[in-house]
Amino acid sequence: MIKAIIFDYGNVIHKWDNDIFLKEFVKLSGKNYNYVVDVIFGQGLHDKLETGEISDVIFFKTIKDKLNLKISQDEFFKLFSSKLFKKIETTISLIKKLKKDYKVALLSNTNKIDFEYTLKNSEGFPLFDAITLSFEVGHKKPDKEIFLDALNKLNLKPNECVFIDDIKEYSDAASKLGIHGIHYTSYEKLIKELKKLNIRV
Numbered sequence: 001m002i003k004a005i006i007f008d009y010g011n012v013i014h015k016w017d018n019d020i021f022l023k024e025f026v027k028l029s030g031k032n033y034n035y036v037v038d039v040i041f042g043q044g045l046h047d048k049l050e051t052g053e054i055s056d057v058i059f060f061k062t063i064k065d066k067l068n069l070k071i072s073q074d075e076f077f078k079l080f081s082s083k084l085f086k087k088i089e090t091t092i093s094l095i096k097k098l099k100k101d102y103k104v105a106l107l108s109n110t111n112k113i114d115f116e117y118t119l120k121n122s123e124g125f126p127l128f129d130a131i132t133l134s135f136e137v138g139h140k141k142p143d144k145e146i147f148l149d150a151l152n153k154l155n156l157k158p159n160e161c162v163f164i165d166d167i168k169e170y171s172d173a174a175s176k177l178g179i180h181g182i183h184y185t186s187y188e189k190l191i192k193e194l195k196k197l198n199i200r201v
Contacts (some may be wrong), residue, residue: 002102029067081117142173
């Protein structure tokens with residue numbers, strides 16, 4: 001029997017696009033796009049931020065130095081988190097409906113900057129019964145440890161939970177642990193998949 005629905009955040013609850021902040025950093029730095037991408041993503045810096053291996057301040061200082069950015073820490077954080085640009089209303093409405101009959105949880109590969117500037121201030125955030133964030137857990141999807149953290153916080157067995165993610169590799173990773181993984185491609189398909197599991201939507 002399903003007792004909890006666990007949601008990914010990016011492109012499930014909130015649309016995101018790295019190009020939004022990358023193009024701003026290109027303008028501010030005068031560096032070319034590929035160089036900016038390599039500094040942030042190509043050298044493992046972003047991964048270390050999302051697993052909590054480095055702090056948000058170290059992340060800022062490192063990128064500021066490498067790109068020679070003339071902006072404050074707060075300005076940097078606001079630009080960096082601007083990639084999360086539009087909430088997905090259908091998902092937020094669905095969470096509100098599900099909340100009446102099930103536990104709802106958040107499981108996201110994210111970092112402290114995006115959490116502080118966007119996630120925790122989002123409309124759906126207060127609805128969650130449990131929250132698992134990669135930078136706090138020290139592991140990212142598809143690592144099993146991040147899923148086990150969510151199960152532990154919910155105090156439920158894998159087969160009592162559903163996990164929804166827009167990246168198939170991650171929903172498949174949940175399925176391998178016995179969680180009902182759903183690959184999110186559209187709201188309509190999500191509803192069909194939930195109904196197959198006899199979830200009241």
